Amino acid sequence: MSIPVLSNLNLLFDQPILLVDLVANGFMIGAIFALAAFGMALVWGVMNIINIAQGEFVMLGGFVTLFLMEAGMPAVISVPLAVAVLFIVGGGFYYLVIDRVVDRDMFSSVLATFGISILLSQLSNQFFGADVRTVDPGLGTWLLADGMVSLPWVKLIAFILTLVIGVGLWLFLKSSRLGQAIRATAQNPRAARVLGINTRRVYALTYSLNAALCGAAGGLVVMAWAIHPYMGLPYTVRSFMVVIVAGLGNLPGVVLAGLGLGAAENLAGFILGAEFQIAFVFCLMILVLVWRNMMLKRKRKYLK
Amino acid sequence: MSLAAQPIFAVTVGDSIELGAAVSITGKYSTNGKHTQNGYDLAVKIINDKGGVKLGGKSYKIKIKYYDDESTPARGAQLAERLIKQDGIKFILGPYSSGLTKAMVSVTEKYKVPMVEANGASVGLFNKGYRYLFAILSTTEQYLQTAVALAAKVNGKNTVKVAGVFENDPFSQDIRNGVFADAKRLGMHVVIDDKLPPDLSDMSATLTKVKALKPNLLVVSGHAKGAALAVRQVADMKVNVPMLAMTHCDSAEIIVKFAKAAEYILCASQWDRSLSYRDALFGSAEDFAQLFEKTYGYAPPYQAAESAAAVLVYKNAFERAGKLDTEMVRNAIAATDMQTFYGKVRFDKTGKNIAKPMILYQVQDGQFKVVAPPQWASATLRWPTPVWDKR
Known part of the structure; x- marks a missing residue:
């Protein structure tokens, strides 16, 4: 166990350029997870719902993109269309299911979204088949330093898209009327309703927006990696983790946490071996939470 | 009872x-x-x-x-x-x-x-x-033994460096044991032995290591998802290996899905x-x-x-x-x-069929061609796989 770790570290010291490759690829992995995490942060913050079906929305976004691209459409049209389709799917699920549990305790909503998650993965299996699918966007790879650093363009686009969406979302929530309505509803739904905000519509919109963001993430996943009907859970868990580390209602934090965890994951995979890649990230999450709790305690606050 | x-x-x-x-x-x-x-x-x-x-x-x-x-x-x-x-x-x-x-x-x-x-x-x-x-x-331990033997043959007297990437589940780990047992017996040097967690979606950390250590043979096994990810990311990251062998090529449909990127890949199969x-x-x-x-x-x-x-x-x-x-x-x-x-x-005493060998395909011009063992081969092995710039 200790020998490979040492030799892996040695390799990093011998060829420091590998560090660049690992961190850059890690950032890009993190960016895709951050994209799914935005939506989760939003739904959690505004509606107090932890959406277990997050990963299934990513999967659906992937399948929509896949079918459009297999029908001959380019990626620049397919991904936005997947976003639009998922926006509608999200709205549908809101009025069908979420609307009935949004005022209940968290236990009901977790069960309800868990139900959606099972339903979606089984239906996808039924209609799309259990095969692992992927699509080649044909965008190529950006090679640096004699090929030692390789950055696939799909992932670079994912990275840029995450930053753009992050800033866009932040501006939207801060300055648009709708954004203000969303924030007001998040702070106090009853007061918002008294002041004439249609909170039901705000909730529906928030949930649709979440599904749409997942759709974008899914479109990138199918081009960068692969999708299949049962891929959802890891994406839900990762989004959850990113939101927890970032802290609720902290959008810049989601970007930072997503990218940081991605880089940490990739480095850990290299140094400790792939088997500890995901375990390491979870250990890191626990450390971050303990540390944040300690910092808060100094100010006599506590972690919510 | x-x-x-x-x-x-x-x-x-x-x-x-x-x-x-x-x-x-x-x-x-x-x-x-x-x-x-x-x-x-x-x-x-x-x-x-x-x-x-x-x-x-x-x-x-x-x-x-x-x-x-x-x-x-x-x-x-x-x-x-x-x-x-x-x-x-x-x-x-x-x-x-x-x-x-x-x-x-x-x-x-x-x-x-x-x-x-x-x-x-x-x-x-x-x-x-x-x-x-x-x-x-x-049985599983035989799946990729032909590939290991083939790597030994083509590399002649040079020490062969083997990199293995196997999903952390019983099936893939069985394959790992078979491959490494044979590699050790043939005096090969195992440079990477990575176990992929089943829910991992990206193997770029492992592939970066492959780029740095330049093994002569890369072996991947992780069901259809592992095969699809490996083909995709080896091509995306332009990882150059002279020989790449894997399982589940057919269930991952690598030829249909990846076309050119799947060329030269060796695949284990029970039958053809x-x-x-x-x-x-x-x-x-x-x-x-x-x-x-x-x-x-x-x-x-x-x-x-x-x-x-x-x-x-x-x-x-x-x-x-x-x-x-x-x-x-x-x-x-x-x-x-x-x-x-x-x-x-x-069947032998334990109940497994011992009379039928595994065969090894290579993807050649968009088709699976049997390249080993010799008595069944319908095409000659294309080796080494050219670097990505020359493909």
Whole structure:
């Protein structure tokens, strides 16, 4: 166990350029997870719902993109269309299911979204088949330093898209009327309703927006990696983790946490071996939470 | 338990013998479950059309009772119990995957009912002393041994550096053990030994290491997802390896999905339609493939071929046993020594087929070509794989 770790570290010291490759690829992995995490942060913050079906929305976004691209459409049209389709799917699920549990305790909503998650993965299996699918966007790879650093363009686009969406979302929530309505509803739904905000519509919109963001993430996943009907859970868990580390209602934090965890994951995979890649990230999450709790305690606050 | 102690007589409903199977119609194995079922059904149809099973001057038709195991081992075990206890079935055909076979074998052993299976390759099934389990396919440790031998041959006297990336599940780890045992025996140097967590979606950390250490042979096994990810990311990251061998190329459909990026990749396979095996019912391997294509509309993957062969083994054993007594049929299966379109079938003491070798494909100009072992090869190995800039 200790020998490979040492030799892996040695390799990093011998060829420091590998560090660049690992961190850059890690950032890009993190960016895709951050994209799914935005939506989760939003739904959690505004509606107090932890959406277990997050990963299934990513999967659906992937399948929509896949079918459009297999029908001959380019990626620049397919991904936005997947976003639009998922926006509608999200709205549908809101009025069908979420609307009935949004005022209940968290236990009901977790069960309800868990139900959606099972339903979606089984239906996808039924209609799309259990095969692992992927699509080649044909965008190529950006090679640096004699090929030692390789950055696939799909992932670079994912990275840029995450930053753009992050800033866009932040501006939207801060300055648009709708954004203000969303924030007001998040702070106090009853007061918002008294002041004439249609909170039901705000909730529906928030949930649709979440599904749409997942759709974008899914479109990138199918081009960068692969999708299949049962891929959802890891994406839900990762989004959850990113939101927890970032802290609720902290959008810049989601970007930072997503990218940081991605880089940490990739480095850990290299140094400790792939088997500890995901375990390491979870250990890191626990450390971050303990540390944040300690910092808060100094100010006599506590972690919510 | 009292039931297990009773003497067991086989059910014959009218003039037919009923076999039982739990296959994955839904769940994550549904694609391969379907191949399994199609293979079984085609064999039953051929046997019945060509006179059925002849026992004591009388001819019996074969029927199969199916249940859907939902790709979950717990359900598989339940269904085995149900097939044997409620439905009174005395001869079981295997499910798809080692995991489900493992779950069902504990039940079939308990009731002393034979199970001939075609889709559980894990070595772990054959070191537990099971008496009623027979597998007609080659076991996991043999999957990529041909690739290791090939790497040793082409590299001559130079020390071969091997990198292994295997999913952290029993099947892939079995393959890992087989590959590394052979690599060590041949004096190779293992430079990477990574175990991928099943829910990992990106293997760039491992591939970065491959770029740095430049192994002569990269071996990947992680079901269809692992194969798809590996082909995608090796191409995306422009990782140059002279030889890349993997499993599940066909179920991941790497040729259709990746076209050029899949070229030069070596793939383990149980069977191929170009092999010169044949039997009296199906004819040659190619005849089977054509019949299968005509019936189901797609080319048979090896999962379907081996499933069909499992039914042939039962027919052969019934006729030699001469009576539908589970113990006599079990002994007849154990003594099987037959030629099928799928290859020779002869079981060792543990119940695995030792008469049929694994073959190795290489993707050449958009087609799977058999390149090893030498007696079956239809094309010569293309080696070394050119670097990405020259492809």
